[in-house]
Amino acid sequence: MKTIKYVSAVALAACLMGSLSAHAAPQNANQFKNAMQNASQARLNRNGSNVLRMDADQDVTINGVALLNSSIRANALTVDDSLISNLDVDQDATVRRTALTNSTTHLNSVDMTRARSIATEIDQDATLRGVSAVNASIAANSISIR
């Protein structure tokens, strides 16, 4: 009887330990994974090269719009204090059947500050067709890296 009690107690303890370890294992794995990710991120931040590449594809079309004492700004990217080292930009602007009077239009712009070691690949295309402009300006496909 004593032996049976002992065996059942051991079996119960083993079951409890098994269930505990079954719960603990994924938690530990997650903790380890998070720690590794944090360490990796900290290392990358310290080196300042966590973003190596950025591909930007900007495409804008304006058709049949009349502007009077106004402005249009479409497709703009502002990256402050960026760590980008490799930039690939493809910009395409098309303006058709548009009348501009005392107005400004700014299309497809990328503005970056503190970018590092930029190696760029730039593809720009702009088409104006049937546009009338009086005291107006159109700026299309601009990249500013400071």
Next chain:
Amino acid sequence: MKRVEHSLTQWGRLSVLLTAMALAMPVSVQAESTRFTIIDARNGLTPEVLDAYAKAMGANTSAPVIQNRIKLITSARHGFEAGAVEIPEHVRAIDLDLEVLVRPGGANAAPLEVNHLSLARRSPQRIIQKTNIKGH
């Protein structure tokens, strides 16, 4: 002779299969649907409209990828000067297709600023911005 007949039957089966595929393809193309968000800004840039726009552009997303098709209806009188939308740091890819429909009503007298994204220090690696502004 048997071999020739056999190959002919194979070609017949193949042609039947190709015809069936050709007939089935347009159906599958039609069956595809695109999800998009419509924002009615004909009454101007109200807080609700600005909130809906920022949400559609992915300002408060928890996902690493932003992909959305947005149709924005604006009026010539009120315009839509939304300004820059702050994208969270964890976002790694953005694909935004914005179609702006300017409601008829004379020349645009108010500014229009759309699809302007402000990225954090750890900026996304792949960004696609498409904007189509249609007048009347």
